[in-house]
Every structure is written in C-alpha cells, then in structure tokens.
Amino acid sequence: xxxxxxLTPQMNPDPIYQNDINSIKDQFFSEFSTLxxxxxxxxxxxxxxxxxxxxxxxxxxxxxxxxxxxxxTEATHGLSLIQAALKEKLELKNTRLSASLLxxxxxxxxxxxxxxxxxxxxCFCASGDLLSQWRGYGSLGxxxxxxxxxxxxxxxxxxxxxxxxxxxxxxxxxxxKSYISRAIDSFCALADSWEVAGWKAESDELIEAADIGLRTxxxxxxxxxxxxxxxxxxxxxxxxxxxxxHPALSFRSAGPRIIPYFCINMCRITTPPESLPITRIVCxxxxxxxxxxxxxxxxxxxxxxxxxxxxxxxxxxxxA
Numbered sequence: 001x002x003x004x005x006x007l008t009p010q011m012n013p014d015p016i017y018q019n020d021i022n023s024i025k026d027q028f029f030s031e032f033s034t035l036x037x038x039x040x041x042x043x044x045x046x047x048x049x050x051x052x053x054x055x056x057x058x059x060x061x062x063x064x065x066x067x068x069x070x071x072x073t074e075a076t077h078g079l080s081l082i083q084a085a086l087k088e089k090l091e092l093k094n095t096r097l098s099a100s101l102l103x104x105x106x107x108x109x110x111x112x113x114x115x116x117x118x119x120x121x122x123c124f125c126a127s128g129d130l131l132s133q134w135r136g137y138g139s140l141g142x143x144x145x146x147x148x149x150x151x152x153x154x155x156x157x158x159x160x161x162x163x164x165x166x167x168x169x170x171x172x173x174x175x176x177k178s179y180i181s182r183a184i185d186s187f188c189a190l191a192d193s194w195e196v197a198g199w200k201a202e203s204d205e206l207i208e209a210a211d212i213g214l215r216t217x218x219x220x221x222x223x224x225x226x227x228x229x230x231x232x233x234x235x236x237x238x239x240x241x242x243x244x245x246h247p248a249l250s251f252r253s254a255g256p257r258i259i260p261y262f263c264i265n266m267c268r269i270t271t272p273p274e275s276l277p278i279t280r281i282v283c284x285x286x287x288x289x290x291x292x293x294x295x296x297x298x299x300x301x302x303x304x305x306x307x308x309x310x311x312x313x314x315x316x317x318x319x320a
Contacts, residue, residue: 017194017199017206017209018209020190021187021190021209021210021212021213022213024183024186024187024190024213024217025213025216025217027186028179028182028183028186028217028220029217029220031179032167032168032170032220032224035168036165036166036167036168039126039150039151039166039168039236040126040150041150042128042147042148042149042150042279042280043124043125043126043147043148043150043153043236044124044125044126044127044128044133044145044146044147044148044282045061045122045123045124045125045145045146045148046125046133046134046136046137046143046144046145046146047137047139047143047144047146048139048142048143048144049139049142049143049144051143051144052143052144052146052281053299055146055276056276056299056300056303056306058263058265059265059266059267059275059276060263060264060265060266061122061238061263061264061266062122062252062261062262062263062264063120063121063122063157063238063239063240063242063261063262063263063264064120064121064122064259064260064261065118065119065120065244065259065260065261066118066119066120066121066222066223066239068257068259068260069121069123069259077225077226077227078176078218078220078221078222078223078224078225079109079110079221079222081176081177081180081221081225082109082180082218082221083106083109085177085180085181085184086102086105086106086109086184087106089102089181089184089185089188090102090103090106094188095191095192095195096195096203097191097192097194097195097199097203097206097207098188098189098191098192098195100191100203100207101187101188101191101207101210101211101214102184102188104207104208104211105184105211105214105215108211108215109215109218116243116244116245117241117242117243117244118241118242118243118244119222119223119239119240119241120239120240120241120242120260120261120262121223121237121238121239121240122237122238123235123236123237124148124150124235124236124237124238125145125233125234125235125236126234126235126236127234128145128147128280128282129145129282129314129315129316130232130233130316131316131318132232132233133145133233134284134285134314134316134318135318139284140286141284141285141286141287141314141316141318142284142286142287143284143287144281144282144283144284144296145281145282145284145314146278146281147278147279147280147281147282148276148277148278148279149277149278149279150166150236152277153166153238153266153277154166154238156266156267156268156277157238157240157264157266158240162240162241162242163240163241164238164239164240164241165238165239166236166237166238166239167220167223167224167236167237167239168224168235168236169224169225169226169233169235169236169237170224170225170226171226171227171228171230171231172228173228176221176225179220179221180218180221183214183217183218184214187210187213187214187217190210191206191207191210194206223237223239224237240262240264242262244260246262248262248263249261249262250262250263272304273305274305275303275304275305275306276303276305276306278306278309279309279310280309280310280311280312281296281300281309281310281311281312282312282313282314283296283311283312283313283314284314285313285314285315285316285317285318286318289313289314290313293311293312293313296311297311
C-alpha cells in the first residue's frame with residue numbers, strides 16, 4: 001500500500017536519514033499488501049431498495065467520512081490503541097532522542113482525526129448472504145446485497161489528485177497491538193542509533209522527520225483496525241482521500257447524525273459508456289423474492305453492461 005502523501009506534513013528528503021525512515025515505513029506498509037492484493041471474487045455492498053436504485057441510476061457510490069458511521073468507536077479505536085502504546089513506551093527507560101520522539105508523536109497523533117485531508121469510505125462484506133448484514137444494513141432483510149468485482153473498484157475511483165485503496169479490515173486485537181508496538185519500537189530504535197552516532201546538532205529536525213515517519217506508518221490503525229466485536233462483518237473498505245474543504249463535499253442525515261460524504265461516479269467516461277462493475281445481486285430474505293427478481297431483471301436489462309448480472313434470492317431463514 002502506498003500512503004497518500006497528503007495525509008502528513010512533508011519535509012525535504014535528506015539522504016543522511018530519510019532513506020532509513022522510508023525503509024521502515026515501507027516495511028510496515030508491505031505487511032498488509034498480501035491481504036489487500038487477495039480479495040474474494042466478489043465483495044458485497046448491502047443497501048435498501050432506494051439505495052440499489054440510486055446506485056444503478058447514478059452509477060455512483062457514497063463515500064462517508066470515516067468516524068461518522070454506525071460504529072461509535074470508528075474514529076477512536078485505533079487512536080486509543082496508539083495512545084496506550086505510546087504511554088507504555090514512555091514509562092520505560094529511553095534515550096533522549098527516542099523520548100523526544102515519543103513525546104512529539106503523542107502530542108501530534110490526534111491531529112489525524114482533524115486533518116483537512118481525510119479518508120472517506122464505502123463498505124463491503126465478503127459474504128453476500130449474512131444475517132447480521134441484512135439486519136443492520138439491508139433494510140431488515142428487505143434490501144439487497146450488490147456484488148462488485150473487487151479488481152475494478154480501486155481503479156474506478158483513483159485519480160492523480162485522489163488517492164484510493166481497497167483495504168481489508170483487521171479485527172484481531174493482538175494483531176493490531178503488535179503492529180502498533182512494532183512500529184513505535186522500530187522508530188525508537190532508529191532514534192537511538194542517531195544518538196549513538198552523536199547526531200545532536202540537528203536533533204529537532206531528526207525528531208520531526210521521525211515523528212512524521214511514525215505517524216505515517218500508523219495511518220492504517222485509523223481506517224483499517226476495527227473493534228473485534230464487528231469481526232463477523234468480514235469487512236473490506238474502499239477508501240478515498242479528499243480535502244474536507246472540497247467543493248463537492250455533501251452532507252446527508254442518518255437519524256440524529258449529519259454525515260459528510262462524497263458521491264463518486266464509478267464509471268469512467270468511455271465509448272460505449274462504461275457499466276458498473278456489478279456481477280451479482282442477492283435479494284434479501286423478507287422481500288417477495290420472485291416478484292423482486294423479475295422487476296430487478298427488467299431494470300438491469302436497461303443497461304447493456306448489466307444484462308448478465310446474476311440475480312439470486314437469499315437463503316437466510318429470516319422474517320422481520
């Protein structure tokens with residue numbers, strides 16, 4: 001995974017130490033590459049009938065600001081783990097430079113949540129017929145699970161000015177804690193090596209560079225780590241990074257909440273017109289499935305690129 005450069009402050013690279021910093025960052029980013037590069041054949045987006053028709057009609061998906069969604073710990077879970085790990089490390093005996101690094105990162109880590117360049121996400125599930133998803137997001141079983149081709153998703157939204165990744169969510173709490181503590185330890189070890197080498201004249205600049213590197217390495221914790229109580233969802237996230245003051249930023253209501261979001265077209269301008277990368281649609285367990293399948297087949301037939309989409313009925317024995 002390549003980290004969006006907009007997410008953290010940038011410094012002019014210095015060949016003396018910047019290569020070491022980049023090497024550590026790349027080491028940690030590569031840990032998730034194997035997971036992200038091997039998604040299931042189909043990823044499902046659960047929605048109600050209005051959401052399905054809206055996606056088909058606009059050929060767009062809504063990307064909501066991370067932290068404004070249903071999970072109350074969405075924005076704070078990863079941050080709380082990072083803060084706890086930094087505090088624990090600070091309580092140990094550290095060299096002057098590593099202690100300074102830990103204090104700097106502890107002070108600045110929360111600024112990611114208020115960054116002007118922020119992650120906006122739309123969520124997918126690896127299962128297209130999951131009871132908890134029908135209850136939570138599929139209109140109590142009266143909705144649909146739209147199956148998308150994962151290989152197309154990232155390419156459809158990424159642009160030169162808008163970084164995007166398709167990321168597998170990590171629920172294992174020990175994995176999360178291990179990743180965070182190893183990242184902190186690696187950058188502290190680098191700071192220690194600088195101190196041993198006698199690099200004191202530029203210590204402030206060194207700490208600033210190391211802090212930027214550490215916070216960048218920890219970005220995954222904010223949008224990829226989720227509370228283990230949600231593990232059944234087996235979630236994947238399509239994430240775009242946009243400016244909060246972008247003129248296309250919109251707002252929608254969801255109960256008592258107001259959610260910032262972007263509506264992003266999933267079809268590039270081509271001739272003939274490109275279709276949505278949909279391969280399968282599952283009708284929820286509480287709808288009149290046969291009539292729904294017939295109506296949906298008529299709608300899909302209006303788009304030549306969607307005529308081969310499989311329409312199937314849920315097998316979950318659920319009645320709202």
